[in-house]
Amino acid sequence: MKKFLKEHQLSIIFIALALIVALITGIQYVKFRYTEAIFVQGPGVTEMQKLSDYYAPLKGTIGDADIYVLGSQDPNEPSILLLGGTHPNEPSGQLAPLLLMENIELTNGTVYIILETNKSAYTYSFPQEATPEYYSIETPFGSREFKYGARATNAIDQWPIPDIYVHQSTGQKLSGIDTRNLNRAFPGKSNGTYTEKVAQAIVNFVNEKDIILTLDFHEAAPEYAVNNALIYHERARDTNIPAIMRMNLESYWVEYDTRFAPIKL
Ligand SMILES: [Zn+2]
Structure with a gap:
């Protein structure tokens, strides 16, 4: 010995x-x-729901994200859905809908907000990228801490990764890692992968609530072509072009707010 x-x-x-x-x-x-992220409910929040309320197999899984409900839920008034955290490595994609959740109070209609849309991707950081687990922002009320996650679903929740990912409804061929990218999984698949199930839950929600507009918030590096841009399906052109004109006119020309970056389509 x-x-x-x-x-x-x-x-x-x-x-x-x-x-x-x-x-x-x-x-x-x-x-x-x-570790659960801490969000403070704003005064406009009238109810909390779960993604699993719209797709039961998500119940008890790490992907069962909270849905903040603001407003009346009157089916005769319009409802919109805001998604944050589709990509948890893009903080402003979560902070923008978070600021709205904390501050807006509605007089008409309903706004639904999900802050951790791909919740599994908030459970780890991507290997070899040396990203932090948390980041903090100084505010007049003290420092606030947020989780920083990864772009894709955690491999613990979805394995293996194929060499090529074939998007199930269009047949489009994508890189294997995109099989865990929620932004490549819509409209979802009820007996599919974890990521396709989350997409299915969101699509069920949109259909059941008769959502007229869904906004999915992201963040991009400064050199990225779609910075400060609204990306829309061509069927939504009639909504998006007037919206962008109004945003640019009011913020830049009428209010003349020089901090405002013109938004592209
Ligand atoms: Zn993104």
Whole structure:
């Protein structure tokens, strides 16, 4: 035994160190996975719902995101849906709908807001990108901390990754990693992958609530072509062109707010 220990001294030290590193990072990983983000309900929030209310198989899974309801839910008045956190590595894509959830009070219609649309992607950070787990923002009321996640669903919730991902309703071929990208999973699939199930829940919600407009908030790097842009399906052209004209006219020319970046289509 003594001889064995002496001969393999370096290997034993190396294995012990590897186990310590695995233990520390493992604890950190599990802790982050089950840490719930803290959002303060704004005065306009009238009810809370869950994505699983619209697609039962999500119940009890990590993907069962909260839905903040603002307004009357009167079916005779229009309803819109705001999605934040489709890509949890794009903080402003969550902060914009969060600010609305905390501040708007409606006099008419209903606004539904999901802040962690791909909740599984808030449970880890992408390997080798050295991104933080949390980031904080200083406010007049103190520092606020938010989770920073990954672009795709956690591999724990969806495995394996194919070499090529074939989008199920269009047949479009995409890179394998996009099988875990919620933004490539619509309109979803009820017996599909985890990510397709989340997309299915959102589509069920849109249909059941008769949502007239869904806005999905994202963030892009400065050099990215679709910065400060509204991207829309061509069928939604008649809504989007007047909306963009009004936003640009009011904010830039009427109000003359120089902080405003003109929005492109
Ligand atoms: Zn995005």
